[in-house]
Amino acid sequence: MKLLTIMIPVYNEEECINKLYLQLDKVSKLLTCKCEFLFINDGSFDKTLELIVKIQQSDSRISIVDLSRNYGKEIAMTAGLDYMKGDTLVIIDADLQDNPELLPIMVKEIENGYDDVYAQRTSRKGESWLKKTTSFLFYRILAIMSSVPIQKDTGDFRMLSFKAIQALRRLGENERNMKGLFSFIGFKKKAIYYERNERIAGKTKWNYFKLINLAIRGITAFSMKPLRIISVTGLIISLASFAFLLKVVIKAIFFGDPVAGYPSMMSAILLLGGLQLLSIGVLGEYLGIVFSETKKRPIYFVNDYINSNSEKNPDV
């Protein structure tokens, strides 16, 4: 390992930057390799960028990719993959929820020949019961629905070898779910365990709307199971209703039973109507992805790339 890129996506993290830098600086001294601190400013509108630029003036290891607006963490990480200079990468949150003290252990595992050393949470501090439960369900549902194995209770905090980085760079899809992509590329993976800390300052950028979006994207990008489920449900309902129809006809013809049952008719109609809308919705999700991918828009735009050698990236 020659150069380790420590990638930090940041979005309105002014309260965390200085503490984060102090921690990273401390840990980097324990490492034998050189480090690059690559901050991806994901359209922050507070003092985040100013603070990083200020630290950069006294520390040449820092590079900054300033994105043109807020794209979300998944895309910020993609930009980081394109701009990083190291031969090994670690992705870490700005709020110090991912403990930087794990870096030396991760480096050791990479040197042992692993390609993806991911940190798995054994517990989470300071997060609400609701967040913990939804997160628990999120990983389980994703694992059931998805066609690639998804590591449970694992965020984006992981160290990747050069092979894994190269593989990730080749994935050009617009609708990105990094958790799925990390699994998709394969290679030798190794879990290390840690207790997730509380955020040191500021607020989480996540809300339930974004989380649901991430979950749906995660499922639709990696699996066609929902489509299969629709077809199978349709088949079962058709068969069942055909059997029911036969029963009603036979009863009416041979036993002179009058056909009654407004309530049962209503519930059948409503159930089918609901199922049809749901199925159209699922189809729509897939169609939406096709729409988004066919536009072939660039995934992100960069406002500025600031690096210590004051060399500009030719793309900017």
Ligand code: UDP
């Ligand atoms: N983040 C980002 N863009 C966004 C939202 C978040 O780059 O649109 C960054 C954020 O600054 C932090 C990391 O992603 O460094 C994780 O975000 P957060 O702590 O809000 O998520 P949580 O830990 O609550 O899942």
Ligand code: MG
């Ligand atoms: Mg966090």
